[in-house]
Amino acid sequence: MPAGRVLLHPLAKPAVFLASLMPLAWLVWGAAADRLGANPAEYLERSLGVWTLRFLCLTLAVTPLRVVTGTPTLARLRRMLGLFVYFYAVLHLLAYAWFDMGLDPGDIARDIPKRPFVLVGFTAFLLLTPLAATSFNRAVKALGARRWQALHRLVYVVAGLAILHFFWMRAGKNDFAEVALYAAILGVLLGWRVVQAVRKRRSPGRAAARRA
Amino acid sequence: MLIQPRHDGFIHPVPSEITPAAGYHGRRELLRLLAAGAAGAALAGWAARDAFAQVPRPGKLAPLAAARSGVGGAATMEKPTDYKDATSYNNFYEFGTDKDDPARNAHTLRTTPWTVEVEGLVKKPARYALDDLLKLGAQEERIYRLRCVEGWSMVIPWVGYSLSRLIEKVEPQGGAKFVEFVTLADPKTMPNVGSRVLAWPYVEGLRMDEAMHPLTLLAFGMYGEVLPNQNGAPVRLVVPWKYGFKSAKSLVKIRFTDHEPKTAWNKAAANEYGFYSNVNPLVDHPRWSQATERRIGEDGLFAKKRKTLMFNGYEQQVGQLYAGMDLKKNY
Numbered sequence: 001m002p003a004g005r006v007l008l009h010p011l012a013k014p015a016v017f018l019a020s021l022m023p024l025a026w027l028v029w030g031a032a033a034d035r036l037g038a039n040p041a042e043y044l045e046r047s048l049g050v051w052t053l054r055f056l057c058l059t060l061a062v063t064p065l066r067v068v069t070g071t072p073t074l075a076r077l078r079r080m081l082g083l084f085v086y087f088y089a090v091l092h093l094l095a096y097a098w099f100d101m102g103l104d105p106g107d108i109a110r111d112i113p114k115r116p117f118v119l120v121g122f123t124a125f126l127l128l129t130p131l132a133a134t135s136f137n138r139a140v141k142a143l144g145a146r147r148w149q150a151l152h153r154l155v156y157v158v159a160g161l162a163i164l165h166f167f168w169m170r171a172g173k174n175d176f177a178e179v180a181l182y183a184a185i186l187g188v189l190l191g192w193r194v195v196q197a198v199r200k201r202r203s204p205g206r207a208a209a210r211r212a
Numbered sequence: 213m214l215i216q217p218r219h220d221g222f223i224h225p226v227p228s229e230i231t232p233a234a235g236y237h238g239r240r241e242l243l244r245l246l247a248a249g250a251a252g253a254a255l256a257g258w259a260a261r262d263a264f265a266q267v268p269r270p271g272k273l274a275p276l277a278a279a280r281s282g283v284g285g286a287a288t289m290e291k292p293t294d295y296k297d298a299t300s301y302n303n304f305y306e307f308g309t310d311k312d313d314p315a316r317n318a319h320t321l322r323t324t325p326w327t328v329e330v331e332g333l334v335k336k337p338a339r340y341a342l343d344d345l346l347k348l349g350a351q352e353e354r355i356y357r358l359r360c361v362e363g364w365s366m367v368i369p370w371v372g373y374s375l376s377r378l379i380e381k382v383e384p385q386g387g388a389k390f391v392e393f394v395t396l397a398d399p400k401t402m403p404n405v406g407s408r409v410l411a412w413p414y415v416e417g418l419r420m421d422e423a424m425h426p427l428t429l430l431a432f433g434m435y436g437e438v439l440p441n442q443n444g445a446p447v448r449l450v451v452p453w454k455y456g457f458k459s460a461k462s463l464v465k466i467r468f469t470d471h472e473p474k475t476a477w478n479k480a481a482a483n484e485y486g487f488y489s490n491v492n493p494l495v496d497h498p499r500w501s502q503a504t505e506r507r508i509g510e511d512g513l514f515a516k517k518r519k520t521l522m523f524n525g526y527e528q529q530v531g532q533l534y535a536g537m538d539l540k541k542n543y
Contacts, residue, residue, distance in 0.1 A: 031513065037312065038301030038508050039364060102516035115499055172484075172499065173309040174409040 007073035016077055020084045023051045024091070041099035048092035049121075053162055053182055055085040060159065060189040067196075079135055082155075086132040089125050117168035124161035127154050156193075159186045267353065267369040269436040270295040276433035278371040281352035283426045285452075285529040288355050292435075293366035297509045299440050303360070304461055305409055306395075306402035307442065313404070314442035320401040321462070323446040332468035333388035336381070342446050346432055348381060349373030353436070354429055356452035358459075359491045359524045363517075365505045370450050371433030376424045384420070384468050391423040392416075392473035393449055394465035410476045416449065416460035417473030417487065421533055427452055427526060453526040455489045486543040490534070491524035495543050 006012060027047055030036045036043040059081040066074040096118075101107045112122050131152055134140070140148045163186060167179045269275060272295070281287060304314035326342040340348075351371050359365045379391070397413035399405045405412050422428060429450040432439060439445040444461025451458050457477055467473075477485035484498050493503045504517035511518065523530050534542075 038297035039311075039506065041506060041513055042364075044513075098514060100517070104516075111501065114496075114501070117499065172481075174407075174480075175309045 003069070004071045004073040007071070007076055013076065013080065016080060020055070020081070023047070023088075041095070045092065045095040045099055048088055048095050049166070052085060052088040052092050053166065055081060055088055056155075056159060056162060057182065057185050057189065059085055060155065060186065064189055064192045083132060083135055086128050089128055093122070093125055117165055120161050120168065121165040124158045124165060127158050127161070131155060131158075156190060159190065162186075267292050267355070267435055273437040273440060275436060276351060276371045276438050278351040278353040278433070278436065281354050283352070283354070283374065285427055285526050286352070286354045286356070288357055288367060288525070290355075290357065290367045291510065292355060292369050293507075294509050295435050298366055298368055298434070299442060301508060302443065303362075303457070304442055304444065305407075306397065306405050306412075306414065306462075308404050309407075309409060317403055318441035320403075321396075321441040321445065322401055323441065323462075326446050326464075328447060328463055329465045330378070330382050330467075331465065332392070333385040333470060334468050335383035335385060338382060345378070345430075345447060349377035349430075351432065354427075354431075354450070354452075356427075356429075356450060357524050358450075358452065358456055359505060359520060361455035361457055361485070361489070361497065361502075363500060363502070363505055364508055365518075365520075366508050369435055370429055370431040371436065372429045372431035372450070374426045375428045375430045375449070376426060378430060378466070379424060382468075387470045388468035389420055390469050390472055391418050391420060392465075392467040392469055393418075393460040393463055394467065395460050396462040396464050409480070411479050413464075414460060414476045415473060416458055416475050418451065418458075419472075419533075422451070422530075425530060425533065427529055453491055453523040453530045455491060457485070458489050488534075488539075488542050490539065490543075491520060492522060492539055492543070493520040494522075495540055 027036075027044055031040055031044060034040070059078065062074055062078040062081065066072060097103055097108055101111060112118050131154060134143060134148065134151065143151065163179065163183050166182065167176065170176055170179050266280070300315040301311045302314055303309075303311060304318065307314045307317040324342070328340045328342070328345055329338075330340065331337045350373060352373055353369055353371055355367060355369045357365060358368050393416045395414045395416075396402070397405045418428065429452075431444075431448050431450045432446065434440075434443060439448065444459075447463050448461040449459050449463065472487055475485075475487060477489075478487055491502075496502050502520055505520045506517050521527070
């Protein structure tokens with residue numbers, strides 16, 4: 001299969017890596033060139049949040065796409081994309097802490113519990129941290145595949161919290177079109193997994209054969 | 213006598229920040245000309261200019277001449293926000309909920325002909341054509357701070373006159389305790405009217421003493437020119453000590469009532485937006501702090517946000533309106 005073959009090329013991963021850095025490069029250029037509108041801080045903060053969500057969708061799309069299209073080599077990208085979720089989440093949090101809170105630990109500690117939508121976003125970030133920290137091969141071995149997988153199912157909780165964070169943030173303007181779009185994408189990606197799990201439970205043999 | 217800077221109310225930057233470099237270089241150039249005895253015609257221009265407003269015109273729309281205002285607090289020394297920022301980043305939900313929507317969509321607004329109806333508990337109800345309303349008072353330049361409830365702020369040189377001019381003209385009846393401001397809601401020219409974000413038309417209101425305060429401005433222009441559509445053309449309200457949304461845009465009706473008007477944002481979320489909505493760093497919005505603000509175009513990305521001032525820095529002028537009131541309850 002040609003698409004699968006492309007992903008085996010030695011430059012495939014570096015290419016995806018560079019492409020994943022493009023949003024950041026674009027934002028940095030925009031900030032330097034004063035092209036982000038009247039409130040660049042707000043623009044950066046929001047864009048970094050949206051890119052976190054986009055990478056979350058991409059990461060969660062890897063397995064369904066791999067199975068549905070029969071492209072096992074797609075799995076090569078999953079870890080990198082997952083780490084980019086964390087990368088953009090860290091930048092999003094940093095933008096909030098720096099631009100909004102002036103990096104004042106006291107102000108941040110007071111602000112997070114005061115605002116439910118910030119608390120939800122921060123919780124999602126905290127839950128992502130152990131996933132990023134156990135992404136390398138040795139961690140998988142140390143934990144054992146089963147426990148590692150159980151831990152990494154936290155990403156489904158993170159997806160829910162991310163949508164709630166976005167929804168709450170937009171609630172002030174009753175403007176939910178974009179929220180609904182991302183909720184629908186994540187809903188399909190998570191729904192597909194539920195369907196798979198149910199099928200697997202009904203006929204374990206067939207599911208195992210499918211996965212092989 | 214030693215004059216101590218006050219740290220409790222107005223925060224004025226150093227003079228070198230107040231006066232743009234071009235300004236004081238210009239003055240130095242003038243002095244040089246004077247010294248050389250070559251001022252002549254240049255001085256005539258300077259003298260003529262002096263009586264008029266100070267903020268340079270951007271040259272985008274029709275000029276609206278204005279004299280400097282003598283009203284207390286009406287000319288902050290802070291640097292006016294760039295015209296580009298003030299006209300491309302604002303809220304005007306009739307044209308969309310994103311802050312670049314008004315600038316993008318408001319070109320469809322038709323501002324001629326335009327009338328403002330004054331009705332309710334007044335002895336002389338009237339229907340003013342815009343031209344008559346413009347001539348009702350002498351146009352003044354008022355350089356006000358503007359603090360949005362969302363946590364950002366600007367400094368805008370408005371052109372208009374105190375709303376009290378109009379109120380005196382129409383003679384409110386004894387029972388008139390509040391003023392209601394109704395704005396245009398035309399689904400044909402305003403794409404977001406009909407969305408469920410707010411109840412249309414957008415309605416705002418003031419208590420009579422607030423409406424009569426000399427700082428409360430009926431504005432027809434900004435930066436020495438008529439108002440751009442996206443900023444509430446052709447006539448709007450500006451109440452500098454309240455959050456920006458109280459300053460209703462594109463007014464079509466001013467109604468005097470005996471009861472507190474039901475305002476648009478209060479109807480949408482009463483626990484978040486009260487009738488008064490005075491700028492108050494001590495009373496947080498339920499979803500964010502109001503203690504600080506980001507001055508658009510002034511504060512760098514990594515600068516700490518500036519402290520929000522009580523009544524947006526107009527406490528000296530308007531504080532007595534709220535003497536004895538619990539501002540936490542009457543947010």
